[in-house]
Amino acid sequence: MTHCLKVTGVAAASLAFVFLLVGRAAAQDPSGDPAPDPQDPPAEEAVAEPPVAPEPLDPESTLGDLLVLLGEARPSHWIEPTPDRIRQGGEIVLSGRTTDDDGRPSKVASPGFLCTDCHTVDREDPDLRVADPDARLDYVMQTGQPFLPGTTLWGVVNRRSWFNDDYIKKYGTLVKPANESLREAVFLCAAECSQGRLLLDWEVDAILAWLWTVQIRLGDLDLPQQDLDFLAAAVTDPAMHEEARARLQAGFLPAAPAHLRTAPADRSAGYGNVGDPVRGEALYRTSCLTCHQADKGDPRGVRGTFPLDDSKASLSMLWRNRASTTNLGFHQVITHGTRPYGVPMAYMPFFTQERMSDQQVDDLMAWFRARLGVQ
16 A cells, blocks of 8 residues: 555656646747736737838939939039039020130130020920920920021030031041030030130030030929839939939930931922921921021121021022022022131031921921912
């Protein structure tokens, strides 16, 4: 008996130990972590922070500043646009001369031309991704701008090349440095295109400073909302910079395409399109008369070199000479321009395919026919 009782006591102790282990196991969750003591205060649950939406970008943000925010270095033609330089550059572009830092008048940049004789300083294309002269004519008819042979100076600082494509056929090796540098393009335009003098370095600095004030802004690109959201997020995420820059640059042409045109095989008949006289009249007024309108008060003489108006006398002269290969033939001068002559050395620049379409030339002819009553 005594032996049996002793064994029974050991067994009881063993069972108690087993029950203790089982109880501890039961108090654990499947992961093996101990269950919280019911007397402990309940633990606070972790709440995930909602993602912070990026601040929307201001539509007035300049393209140059946005590209810098997205990791791009300032281009070589960057000039800090200080008030004095902006004033000087704007005066040179718009009136041909300014005053230097000491208040002395500068020399006239060109005796025959202003920059704005060939270039407007405002947006001229409804869609900045294409060079469409027909859409451009519609746009300038709405905005009251001229329809000029040179591309607009608005946004020129945002381009990647200048004097590109077929301009090398006109200027030869002179155009090579100007193709890769806006600074060199300004020098070339002043000395060759404007038949003026070689500008001083500070004058080119001033022109560049002013040009940075008329650059493309984000709102001008008409980007879809998803691209705008992407750009806003990319500003603070370097991993997104390259794609963001690509989306920005896809919103406008990196260079103004320029390809030479040819005159129609039969200059008397034109290019063979059905002309629209209404658009032809608009073209005549916004393009031809912009430079050729008789203006005896013009001290530069540019508009008095070959004066025109909308009289039947002017239109008859142009119509009679439409097949001429001289400077009297409008097909000739639209296609090839004229050489500088006279004092000052005035001339007419040609229109590239992207600046005036074949259809527009036939529209011009249709207006001549309608105005003169000829077939």
